[in-house]
Amino acid sequence: MALSAEHPSERPDGATAPDAGDVPARRGRVRARRAAVMAVPATLVAAGLAVLTAEGALGVQFAISGMPFTVTATELKGDGFAQFGGMREMAEGSPNAGDTGGQVVVVTSVIKKATLTKLCQSVNLGGTNLVIKAGGGKNKVRASDLTTDSTELSGNARFTNIEIGNDASELNKAGPQGKGPKGVFSQQSDTVRITELRQTNYATTAAVFRLPGLKLGFSESGC
Amino acid sequence: MSGVPRGKFRPAFRGWRAGRPFWGGLLLTLGGAEILLTLKASLDVVLHVGMQGLAGYLLPVVMLLCGLLILFSPSQRLFYSVIGVLVSLGSWVTSNLGGFFVGLLLGVAGSCCTFGWLPDQEPRVSRRQRRKEARAAKAVAQPLEREAGQTA
Numbered sequence: 477m478a479l480s481a482e483h484p485s486e487r488p489d490g491a492t493a494p495d496a497g498d499v500p501a502r503r504g505r506v507r508a509r510r511a512a513v514m515a516v517p518a519t520l521v522a523a524g525l526a527v528l529t530a531e532g533a534l535g536v537q538f539a540i541s542g543m544p545f546t547v548t549a550t551e552l553k554g555d556g557f558a559q560f561g562g563m564r565e566m567a568e569g570s571p572n573a574g575d576t577g578g579q580v581v582v583v584t585s586v587i588k589k590a591t592l593t594k595l596c597q598s599v600n601l602g603g604t605n606l607v608i609k610a611g612g613g614k615n616k617v618r619a620s621d622l623t624t625d626s627t628e629l630s631g632n633a634r635f636t637n638i639e640i641g642n643d644a645s646e647l648n649k650a651g652p653q654g655k656g657p658k659g660v661f662s663q664q665s666d667t668v669r670i671t672e673l674r675q676t677n678y679a680t681t682a683a684v685f686r687l688p689g690l691k692l693g694f695s696e697s698g699c
Numbered sequence: 700m701s702g703v704p705r706g707k708f709r710p711a712f713r714g715w716r717a718g719r720p721f722w723g724g725l726l727l728t729l730g731g732a733e734i735l736l737t738l739k740a741s742l743d744v745v746l747h748v749g750m751q752g753l754a755g756y757l758l759p760v761v762m763l764l765c766g767l768l769i770l771f772s773p774s775q776r777l778f779y780s781v782i783g784v785l786v787s788l789g790s791w792v793t794s795n796l797g798g799f800f801v802g803l804l805l806g807v808a809g810s811c812c813t814f815g816w817l818p819d820q821e822p823r824v825s826r827r828q829r830r831k832e833a834r835a836a837k838a839v840a841q842p843l844e845r846e847a848g849q850t851a
Contacts, residue, residue, distance in 0.1 A: 503717035504818040511815025518784050518807045525791045537793050539738045539755050599799075606799055681752065692800065 532615050532688030541679035544627070545599040548699040549592040549611075552670045554622075556588030557635070558654035560644035560662035562625070582625035582678055586654035587668065592617040595687075598698035605698040608690070615688035621651065622683040628676040635665035719773035720816035726809030727783050728766030733805060734759035734790055734798035755794040761786045762806050769813050776813050784810035 528534040562584050595617045597608045611617035640663040644656025649664045656662055738755055765783040769776050787806030790797045797803025824832075 502819050502821065504720065504816055505820040505823070506720070506723070506812050506815045507817055507820075508815065510817065511811045514780070514784060514814040515807075515811040518788065518811060521788050522791070522803065522807065525788065529791070529796075534792065536791065536796055537752075537755055538795055539752065540795060541739045543739075608796075692796065 526690070529687055530610075530690040532618075532686045535618075535620075535684040535686045538683050538685055539679075539681050540599065540677075541625075541681070543599060543678075545597060545677055546699050547624070547673070547675045547677055547680075548596045549594055549617075549673045550671065551593040552587075552590060552631075552668070552673045553592075554587035554590040554668045556586075556650040556654070556666070557668040558586045558647045558650035558656075558662065558664040560584055560647070560656035560660050562656060562660065582627055583629060584623065584625050584656065585629070586650040587622045588620065588649075588651050588654070590619045590622045592619065592673075596699035598695075600698060604694050604696070606692075607695045607699065608687075608692050610685075610687035610690045613689045617688065618686045619683050623679075623681050624675060624677045624683075625679040626675045626677045629674075631670040631673040633668065633670045635669075636667045638663060638665040718818065720769055720776055720813040723776075723780070723809045723811075723813030723816055724766050724769035724773075726766070726805045726812065727769060727780075727787075728763055728809075730787060730798070730802040730805030730807075730809060731759045731762030731764075731766060734762065734794050734802035737795045737798045737802070758786050758790045758793050759798070759802065762790070762802075766809060769809075773818075776816065780810045780813035783813070 525534065529536055560583075562582055593611055593616050595609065595611045598605045642662050642664060643658065644660035644662035645658040647654050647656065647662055647664045649666060654664070735756070738759070762783060765779045765786070769779045769783070772779075784807055787797065787803055787810060790806070791803055794802075797806075
């Protein structure tokens with residue numbers, strides 16, 4: 477305080493004079509050079525992460541829910557497939573509930589190991605769409621324990637060793653995630669191959685995605 | 700707010716802000732909140748999935764806490780900002796590409812602002828004024844230099 481009393485002329489004059497009594501003239505401030513000490517390495521690391529992800533060397537995790545989003549792919553191949561119906565409740569008072577009463581009937585599909593060609597995923601953010609594209613090149617998108625809750629699913633599917641009409645609690649081909657509630661209709665198969673896949677999802681959980689050739693951007697139209 | 704008259708509240712808030720890296724802490728807190736919003740997966744699903752899914756929640760929560768602690772315990776800001784930047788970068792892998800890049804960006808920007816913040820700085824001087832001062836300083840320095848050259 478003694479310092480500021482010594483240099484009263486350094487105070488910005490005029491405008492701030494009325495409340496100058498309450499506010500100390502010497503404020504804390506961000507020093508650009510000091511901030512750069514952290515900003516430069518952080519930017520480099522962020523760029524490195526993005527590049528590693530785009531090359532498919534690094535898997536990233538997704539967990540979106542409550543907001544409908546679309547996934548398309550020209551081809552999906554999977555090992556260990558299970559599918560069952562269910563009801564998902566949104567968080568109470570969720571703005572996405574609309575006239576559904578906060579409940580959505582969904583089909584849960586679980587694929588233990590999936591490979592997707594030309595994956596495109598878009599979320600409508602009101603006015604604009606966030607679009608993630610990957611797997612367009614030589615390397616395919618790989619996902620493990622892919623669990624999706626969809627309201628719509630279309631494509632040309634081929635299954636091997638399919639069992640239809642199991643109780644959802646007795647499924648065993650898609651690992652621990654691929655089990656539903658008791659008394660619910662379900663089906664499972666050893667492998668699955670879907671071409672021209674198109675899904676409208678409400679949730680994708682705990683799926684580790686490897687996204688070679690990642691492109692993330694905003695666009696007027698979705699997938 | 701209703702009890703406090705507006706005229707008194709604003710300067711008090713200004714004074715409170717002056718003593719801490721306000722924008723840095725706020726950005727980091729908002730970044731954590733944004734990532735949490737993009738991961739609205741119900742917790743029982745996450746628990747079912749296990750540790751890997753839990754990390755997706757853990758990192759943005761740590762971001763949120765670091766941001767709040769920067770605001771309310773600014774003396775420890777260096778430690779919180781370092782943790783904050785590491786956790787923000789880590790959220791790229793665990794939580795929806797860092798909340799689709801937005802939360803990651805907010806978190807890193809907030810942490811850097813906090814790291815670069817120093818208390819008790821000179822008041823900000825506008826560029827024009829600084830230039831004028833520099834010119835004045837030069838004008839004073841030049842005759843001194845000439846004098847120094849003559850004596851040497």
